[in-house]
Amino acid sequence: MVSAENWLSLDLSTPRGSLALHRKEGALRQLASVDLEGPHRQSELLLPAIDQLLRSHAMSTASIQRVVLCSGPGSFTGLRIGFAFAKGFAGALAIPVETIRGSEARARAYFRQQPGETVTVVTTLTPRSLLWERFQADSLTVVDGGTFLPDSFHLSADAVVTDARFHIDRAYEIQCSATLLAEGVFERDTLQESQTKETLIKLTPTYTGGERFEPGNG
CATH class of the missing domain: 3.30.420 (Nucleotidyltransferase; domain 5)
Structure with a gap:
């Protein structure tokens, strides 16, 4: 039996940014997506938007098994906000982060x-x-x-x-979005394309993609 995973995806590479919630259970199914309301307000809007997204599906942060993150190119400030959030969020839950350009x-x-x-x-x-x-x-x-x-x-x-x-x-x-990021990572997983594996401690805005960051100290 295939175990289900809930994915939280973030794209903060554009002035507005977007979030998406997916469930991977064999296939990938989108549960919800949301655009952040105002341009250049990611730091202000990100946490309330994630909280609302999870609550709308009766989930908590502990319900997420994977974070998908845009590694660039795009807004330098937005990408730094996304990486800082993902590192803290995934580190606290001991879950992996997947980056994709x-x-x-x-x-x-x-x-x-x-x-x-x-x-x-x-x-x-x-x-x-x-x-x-x-x-x-x-x-x-x-x-x-x-x-x-x-x-x-x-x-x-x-x-x-x-x-x-x-x-x-x-x-x-084709505008970049959190939904496209999740679909890209799912396709990469399905095709079993190789990718670099690192520990979460090395998760920084390198603006390259195709990496998986695992919980760990080394």
Whole structure:
């Protein structure tokens, strides 16, 4: 019999941020998701939003078996808040934290909908700075990338995925969210893709993904 796990996912890489609650029991089922109400207010809104999310499903913090966290790219302040929360929350409960890049989660969401060999994912870093990363479908690894100014981007022959803050004609808009993070980690688990394993003490905002942080002191 497959044991059930409740996952709490956080994406604080965008100005608003989002949370999601999932149950993994063979398949992954979303129980709820919520967007934080105001931009750049993650530190103020995060804990009340998590409390309300858990209470709405008659859960407590002890009901969570895994935390899923966006490791970047995105808001430096938001990511630091997310990592600080996850480290304290997961450490107190002795549960693992899974990190995944928001751009990887968006690339995985694209490939679940569209066939193709590569996709270029564009992420807004600041109003005057954007990051592009080209992902290979067979490995979901970044094969090329860099930063650019908004007015200097030229649509390539590849499929392009943008976020809600940067519009390009003929591009697909997929915003990073806590839901996409959980789906990306679940897909990674299902495909048994290898990932680095570290202890929770090393959980810091490295802005890279694909890591699992386990309870422990070493």
